[in-house]
Amino acid sequence: xxxxxxxxxxxxxxxxxxxxxxxxxxxxxxxxxxxxxxxxxxxxxxxxxxxxxxxxxxxxxxxxxxxxxxxxxxxxxxxxxxxxxxxxxxxxxxxxxxxxxxxxxxxxxxxxxxxxxxxxxxxxxxxxxxxxxxxxxxxxxxxxxxxxxxxxxxxxxxxxxxxxxxxxxxxxxxxxxxxxxxxxx
Amino acid sequence: xxxxxxxxxxxxxxxxxxxxxxxxxxxxxxxxxxxxxxxxxxxxxxxxxxxxxxxxxxxxxxxxxxxxxxxxxxxxxxxxxxxxxxxxxxxxxxxxxxxxxxxxxxxxxxxxxxxxxxxxxxxxxxxxxxxxxxxxxxxxxxxxxxxxxxxxxxxxxxxxxxxxxxxxxxxxxxxxxxxxxxxxx
Numbered sequence: 001x002x003x004x005x006x007x008x009x010x011x012x013x014x015x016x017x018x019x020x021x022x023x024x025x026x027x028x029x030x031x032x033x034x035x036x037x038x039x040x041x042x043x044x045x046x047x048x049x050x051x052x053x054x055x056x057x058x059x060x061x062x063x064x065x066x067x068x069x070x071x072x073x074x075x076x077x078x079x080x081x082x083x084x085x086x087x088x089x090x091x092x093x094x095x096x097x098x099x100x101x102x103x104x105x106x107x108x109x110x111x112x113x114x115x116x117x118x119x120x121x122x123x124x125x126x127x128x129x130x131x132x133x134x135x136x137x138x139x140x141x142x143x144x145x146x147x148x149x150x151x152x153x154x155x156x157x158x159x160x161x162x163x164x165x166x167x168x169x170x171x172x173x174x175x176x177x178x179x180x181x182x183x184x185x
Numbered sequence: 186x187x188x189x190x191x192x193x194x195x196x197x198x199x200x201x202x203x204x205x206x207x208x209x210x211x212x213x214x215x216x217x218x219x220x221x222x223x224x225x226x227x228x229x230x231x232x233x234x235x236x237x238x239x240x241x242x243x244x245x246x247x248x249x250x251x252x253x254x255x256x257x258x259x260x261x262x263x264x265x266x267x268x269x270x271x272x273x274x275x276x277x278x279x280x281x282x283x284x285x286x287x288x289x290x291x292x293x294x295x296x297x298x299x300x301x302x303x304x305x306x307x308x309x310x311x312x313x314x315x316x317x318x319x320x321x322x323x324x325x326x327x328x329x330x331x332x333x334x335x336x337x338x339x340x341x342x343x344x345x346x347x348x349x350x351x352x353x354x355x356x357x358x359x360x361x362x363x364x365x366x367x368x369x370x
Contacts, residue, residue, distance in 0.1 A: 001222065001246035044251055044272075048227075052237040052345075055354045061186035061369075063350040066229055066253065068272055087253055087272040091350075165248040169240040 004157070004167055007181035008174055012156060013149055015171040018131075019053070021148050025129065026057030028146060029099065036097040037124070038062040041089065043069060043114065046103035049160035049168065050131045050148075054101065065091045069110060083113045098123040102130040103160050105144065106137035115142065132156070132173070149173075186351050189342070192365040198334055200356040203316075203344060206333050207235070210314065211242020214284065214331060223247040223282045226274065228254065228299070231288035234345030234353065235316045235333075239286060250276045254295060268298045283308040287315045288345050290329060291322035291338075300327065317341065317358065334358075 029038075040062055042051040055064065068087035098118065105111055111128060118126055129146035136153040155178060157163045158170035164183050198206075214223075225247050227236040240249065253272035283303065290296050296313065303311055314331035321338045340363055342348045343355035349368055 045249060048233060048249075048251075049237050049241075052234050055234075056356060058354055061351060062354070064230060064347075064353055066272075068251075070275075162248075166246060168249055169243055169247070171241060 001166055001184055002182055004170065004174070007177050009154075009177040011172050011174045012151060012154070013159075013173040018148075018159060018172065022050070022053050022131075023057050025146050025148060026054055026059075029054075029058055029129070030060050033060045033062070033097060033099075036060070037095075039091060039093060039096045039098050039123075040064050041098060041100050041118075042066050043100070043102055043110075044087070046160050046162070046168075047101050047131075050103050051101045054129070063091065065089045067114065069114065071110070083110055085117070093118060093121050093123040095122070095124050097125045098127070099146075100126070100128045102128065104132040104134060104156075105130045105142065106134040108138050108140040108142045112140040112142050131159075132161075186369045187367050189352055189355065189359070189361075192362050192367075194339065194360040194362040196357050196359045197336055197339070197341060198344075198358040203333075203357065204238075207238050207316075208242045210331050210333060211239055211244075214239075214314065215242075215244040218245050218282060218284075221245070221282055223284055224276055224278060225249045226283055226285045226303075227251045228285065228287050229272070230353075231346050232286050232316075235288055236286045239314070248276065250274045252299070254299065256295065268295055268302075270302075278303065278306050278308040280307070280309050282310045283312070285311070285313045287313065289317040289319065289341070290315045290327065291319040293323050293325040293327040296329075297325045297327045316344070317346075 038060055044066055067089055069083045070086050071083055127145040130144055131148040133144060133147050133150045134153055135150055155176045156173050157167045157176055158172050158174045160168050162168045223245060225240055229251055252274055254268050254270055257267045257269055312330040315329055316333035317336050318329060318332045319336055319338055339360035341358055341360050342352045343358045345353050347353045348361060
């Protein structure tokens with residue numbers, strides 16, 4: 001595997017800035033969900049690191065559940081097609097205050113599908129928290145209630161986001177110089 | 186939800202001790218797999234926090250995948266040991282170095298079953314890393330290669346481990362006095 005320094009364009013958001021903003025988001029969530037029945041939903045796998053750090057600052061009572069989705073057809077990221085649910089929630093969300101936690105929203109297609117799907121189960125409320133928002137890429141309009149950072153339309157990695165499944169464990173968000181990046185064989 | 190102060194027995198492992206030990210495990214795993222690549226398999230949901238923190242300390246190339254399992258039968262104790270796979274790996278593990286990451290091992294039944302199942306897929310190597318080992322509860326022998334802490338046979342919560350789905354966000358691992366614990370209706 002290539003050292004990320006070989007293809008690093010720039011560090012977009014450093015560790016300190018990430019952690020400070022995540023704490024702020026959690027405080028906002030704590031205020032808004034005080035006295036409610038909060039269920040955090042993490043969409044695997046990119047959202048894991050963000051979720052774990054966010055959750056540590058959430059002081060209101062909350063539960064956690066997971067979903068895994070994949071796109072039909074090739075090229076999950078580019079696909080605008082429909083979504084296959086590979087892992088459904090364990091929790092019945094009826095009458096719960098549901099907060100979907102995502103690492104990044106770009107086209108919005110997957111989230112839009114997931115929101116529509118979850119809405120049919122009649123939660124009391126359904127909101128979205130995303131660490132990164134790549135607005136320029138939006139194809140389907142979705143409501144974002146908690147946003148960590150708006151970022152430009154660049155290829156990013158680190159802090160849960162992978163490049164061909166690697167580099168998720170870096171503590172910062174960085175931009176790839178795709179001319180220098182060699183995918184693993 | 187009940188305040189955990191009302192039923193906490195004692196803090197078994199505090200935040201600092203967890204951080205230190207997780208960093209040590211990360212370094213140890215990085216040395217053991219030096220020059221090789223590794224697939225980290227996180228067992229949901231308890232293993233999530235540990236996995237997110239552990240992988241931040243890995244210095245070797247690695248990818249991440251998740252599995253979600255549940256036991257057949259009613260209740261934890263009535264389990265036959267057979268395991269239902271709710272979410273299988275996306276990765277074909279044939280020929281890969283696989284490290285299974287779990288929050289806690291007690292009877293060893295689930296772990297033994299998963300290991301057996303994964304071995305049939307012929308990974309190059311298959312090892313286990315658990316944060317907590319409740320040795321006194323072991324019913325089936327399993328090889329655990331990396332252990333964070335040996336703990337007594339107590340009901341524990343925090344740092345990813347829940348009681349009735351709550352308290353996962355706490356930064357320490359504590360034992361519960363179940364006589365004082367009241368389930369949230």
